[in-house]
Amino acid sequence: MLGDFTYCNPTKLYFGKNALDGLKRELPKYGKNVLLVYGGGSIKRNGIYDKVTAILKECGKTVAEDSGIMPNPTSDKLNEGCERARACNADLILAVGGGSVCDYAKAVSVSAYCGDDPWEKFFIRFEEPDGKIIPVGCVLTMVGTGSEMNGGSVITNHAQKLKIGHVFGEEAYPKFSVLNPEFTFTLPAYQMKAGFFDIMSHILEQYFSDADDSTSDYISEGLLRSLIHSARIAVKDPENYEARSNIMWTATWALNTLIAKGKTTDWEVHMIGQAVGAYTDATHGMTLSAVSMPYYRFIMPYAPDKFARYAVNVWGVNESGKSTGEVAAEGLDEMEKWMKEIGLVMNVTDLGVTPDMLDGIVKATFLNEGGYKALTAVDVRTILEQSM
Numbered sequence: 186m187l188g189d190f191t192y193c194n195p196t197k198l199y200f201g202k203n204a205l206d207g208l209k210r211e212l213p214k215y216g217k218n219v220l221l222v223y224g225g226g227s228i229k230r231n232g233i234y235d236k237v238t239a240i241l242k243e244c245g246k247t248v249a250e251d252s253g254i255m256p257n258p259t260s261d262k263l264n265e266g267c268e269r270a271r272a273c274n275a276d277l278i279l280a281v282g283g284g285s286v287c288d289y290a291k292a293v294s295v296s297a298y299c300g301d302d303p304w305e306k307f308f309i310r311f312e313e314p315d316g317k318i319i320p321v322g323c324v325l326t327m328v329g330t331g332s333e334m335n336g337g338s339v340i341t342n343h344a345q346k347l348k349i350g351h352v353f354g355e356e357a358y359p360k361f362s363v364l365n366p367e368f369t370f371t372l373p374a375y376q377m378k379a380g381f382f383d384i385m386s387h388i389l390e391q392y393f394s395d396a397d398d399s400t401s402d403y404i405s406e407g408l409l410r411s412l413i414h415s416a417r418i419a420v421k422d423p424e425n426y427e428a429r430s431n432i433m434w435t436a437t438w439a440l441n442t443l444i445a446k447g448k449t450t451d452w453e454v455h456m457i458g459q460a461v462g463a464y465t466d467a468t469h470g471m472t473l474s475a476v477s478m479p480y481y482r483f484i485m486p487y488a489p490d491k492f493a494r495y496a497v498n499v500w501g502v503n504e505s506g507k508s509t510g511e512v513a514a515e516g517l518d519e520m521e522k523w524m525k526e527i528g529l530v531m532n533v534t535d536l537g538v539t540p541d542m543l544d545g546i547v548k549a550t551f552l553n554e555g556g557y558k559a560l561t562a563v564d565v566r567t568i569l570e571q572s573m
Contacts, residue, residue: 187396187447194441196334197361200434204365205236211322211361212244216276219246220269220319222290223281224254228326231371237281237324249273251293254282257466258289260304260342266293267303270319280323280359283372283380284330284469285339287323287359292338294319295357308340308349314357323362327372328433329380329470331387331440333362341463347549348463350455364437366430370423377423378528379470381416381432385409386454386473387439393484394449394555397491401444406498408435408444413499413523420527451556454480457565460549467536474529475536478521479571482514483564488557489513533572543569 199207212219219241228234241248251269255262270278270293280290296303298317306312323333330337336353369377392405412435418428438444457480458472465472485492493509496502496516504512521531530536538546547565560568 187399187401188449190446192443192446193355194334194358194443195355195360196358196441198334198364198437199361200364201430202365202367204363205240205324207361207363208237208240208322208324209244212241212246212277214360215320217245217247218274218276219248220251220273220275220278220293221248221281222251222254222266222278222286222293224252224256224283224286227371228281231368233281233324233326233368237279241279247273249275254286254289256285256468257341257348257462258285258292258339260308260340263289263292263296263303263340267297270294270297275319278319278321280321281326283325283327283376284332284383287321287325287332288330288338288340290321290323291332291336291353291357291359292340294321295353304340304342307338307351307353308342308347311351313354318356321357321359323359324368325362325364325433326368327376327380328369328436329383331384331436333359333364334437334441337440339459339469341466343463346463346545348459349551350459364433366426366433369429369433372423374420374423374528375471376468378420379468379474380436381412381419381470381527382474382477382524382529383470384412384432384436384439386458386470386477388412388444389477389481390451390454391445391448392495393481393488393491393557394451396448397494399447401446401448404438405444406495408438409499411435416527417523449555451553453553453556453560456551456553457546457568460546461533461536461538463549464542464546465537471530471536472533474524475531475533476568476572478517478524478531479568481517481520483568483571484556484558485513485517486510491557492516533569538569538573540573
């Protein structure tokens with residue numbers, strides 16, 4: 186049975202080949218000073234930087250830049266961004282990039298005037314913002330995180346070997362996001378595939394939790410089938426607009442909080458994956474793919490009916506003459522075949538994990554209670570060992 190909930194998502198989306206026109210409509214709503222946040226040089230090589238800065242100039246904005254946002258934004262970089270935001274008296278933070286850039290922009294938006302160490306306040310004590318929040322807008326160039334339409338922000342502290350996410354309230358959501366699928370075409374194949382699995386993992390983290398047979402589950406199954414189909418096309422033809430646009434739209438719906446409503450949700454794959462990332466700095470989506478199969482095989486016996494439903498409704502497994510457990514296991518086998526087919530990382534060893542890291546990774550893994558089985562530290566170690 187679905188639990189009680191309140192739903193609000195204030196982010197305005199502009200989607201499609203002409204989505205960047207939406208930036209012109211949004212910019213006049215904010216003050217003169219814009220902090221332009223982006224990663225490496227890819228947006229300059231592919232022309233997106235020139236398009237965005239031309240619009241900023243046309244709208245009469247004074248632009249300060251904060252570049253070099255890394256794939257796993259760090260607490261040190263966050264402190265630097267806060268200084269830049271205050272120095273330019275930013276009226277808007279415009280993130281141009283993938284989920285890490287959007288995450289970072291949201292972290293800066295709530296941290297610049299928080300009056301405390303933002304790492305300690307938000308990512309250790311999990312407090313809510315109580316100071317000025319700078320509005321954020323996003324121009325998306327990579328899909329996967331759903332950060333363009335939620336309040337999530339994940340930051341890594343290398344000194345403490347921790348990678349932690351905080352989901353802020355609706356006041357920290359991007360005010361608008363620009364989603365042009367063509368902006369994702371030049372993404373390297375490895376990053377593209379990692380994004381595909383990040384999307385899948387987001388859906389599964391919400392699907393494999395209580396309130397089974399809810400409307401959210403039916404939506405999740407449809408999103409998964411769309412992703413599986415389109416990912417196969419995109420791997421072979423990265424500039425297939427229909428496939429890339431469907432994947433971009435699925436990514437947004439996978440984590441704009443809609444399908445989580447009324448469910449406890451799990452997120453243990455993300456907790457383990459983020460701990461792996463804290464030690465290896467590996468690509469986020471690949472840390473999830475590396476631990477997912479051992480994790481889901483570990484918890485499947487605690488919810489065989491749900492895993493059997495997943496097998497039938499998502500992977501098309503024929504259940505005739507088979508036990509529930511056999512159907513459930515076959516569904517996970519089909520998932521594993523698809524993961525290998527599109528080229529995902531299937532073990533943590535390939536991400537740089539060595540046996541001497543396991544104790545630290547286990548310690549860095551947050552243990553949740555929203556899934557079908559609350560893991561212990563021993564369970565986490567078992568899962569990691571099976572992923573070696």
